[in-house]
Amino acid sequence: MTGVLEGFTVIFVVIALGYLLARFEVLGEHGQFVLSRLVFFVATPALLFVTLGTSDLSVILSPILVIAGTTALMVGAIHFLIAKLLLDRAVPEATIGGLAASYVNAANLGIPIAVYVLGDATFVAPLLLFQIMIYSPIALTILDLSTRGKKASIRNIVVxxxxxxxxxxxxxxxxxxxxxxxxxxxxxxxxxxxxxxxVPGALLAFGLSLYGTRVLQRGVSPRRDVALASTLKMVLQPLLGFSMALAMGLEGQQLFAITVISALPTAQNVFVFASRYNRGVVLARDTAFVTTLVSVPVIAAVSLLLA
Known part of the structure; x- marks a missing residue:
């Protein structure tokens, strides 16, 4: 429980700092926009290059990779279909919603939680690989094609x-x-x-975005989309992770690890992606905020039941 609180404290402090930067106009009126683009185009690519370039693939290629990847794709697809078919959302918003419902905060929260709660940071490595090499390319390709007016030809999908x-x-x-x-x-x-x-750049940009707005503000926030994404993220994804782990015969520490990882909140990367394409920004922001708060008792409960 101490590890859970310590990991979340770090997150909230940096987000609060971003809020204060906006409150006192330290970075000017375009600070959040510039910082988000810096994180998307420069800092995140550098971090991913180092992370994957120095990773041990024998550790990454584990059952956790299969479970984490499958559950994320399933939950993301469920949200996308509900948003598109029942809520009549455009493809970019449905895509951001799908990411908000399933893209796990594996780096800036997953790593400290893995260290403090699971006792081993390598538990999140498979999920990082999946999100970097499979999930992000799929989602970003959809966003590129649907926001830039490109035709979904085979060449465009590949290139x-x-x-x-x-x-x-x-x-x-x-x-x-x-x-x-x-x-x-x-x-x-x-x-x-x-x-x-x-990591700090994404958190600061998220904090900057909170100033001058209210989370779940009526008429501004897509509350139904946020509620749907948050419920899928914090209820369905952990249950799927736990069920798949049991079905694959995992037990003990591995069963505990995959359930905790599945219960991590929405990553701030989703907000960065939304800001980059200027679609679903409020949805990404509010879902990340709600799931981060809700994940504290959820992960604590999982720890008490399975640790």
């Missing part, structure tokens, strides 16, 4: 992911890991330095 800096950096890092090469420190340290700004 579009490789025009995205996040996908390119992830692919480069994975290739480096597979090759077994080790780059000199003089080459890796710049990526490590810049990549270190990704």
């Amino acid at each position: 579009t992911p490789f025009t995205n800096p996040i996908v390119l950096a992830g692919a480069a890092g994975l290739a480096l890991s597979i090759s077994g090469l080790t780059l000199p420190d003089a080459l890796m340290q710049p990526f490590e330095l810049v990549g270190g700004a990704a």
Whole structure:
């Protein structure tokens, strides 16, 4: 329980700092926009390159990868279909909603929770790989095609992911890991330095976005979409993760780990993606805020039941 509180305290403090930066206009009126683009185009790609380039693939390729990937895709698809068919949302908003319902905060919250609660940070590595190399390219391709007026031709579907800096950096890092090469420190340290700004940058941008607005504000926030995404994220995804782990014969620490990982809140990356394409921004912001609050008692309950 102490680990859960410690991990969340770090998150809330940095978000609060972002709010204060906006409150006192330290970064000017375009601060959140510039910071979000810096995180999307520069810091996050650098972090992904370093993370994957130095990862041990034997640790990443585990049953947790299958379970985390399958549950995320299932929950994301469920939200997308409900948003598109029942709520009549456009494809970009339905895509952001699907991400908000299933894209786990594996980096800036998953790692400290894994360390403090699970006792091993490698538990989140499979999920990071899936989100970087599979989930992000799929979602960003859909957003690129649906917001830029491109036709969904085979050529565009194949080419579009490789025009995205996040996908390119992830692919480069994975290739480096597979090759077994080790780059000199003089080459890796710049990526490590810049990549270190990704997590605090995303949290600060999220905090900046909270100033001057109210979460779940009537007439501004798509409350039904937020409620749907939050429920799927905090109820359905953990239950699916737990059920799949049992079905695959996992028990003990692995069963506990996959359930905790599935119960992590929506990643601030979704807000960064939404800001980049200027679609579903309030939906991403409010869902991240709600699920972050709700995940505290959820993860605490999972810890009491399964630890």
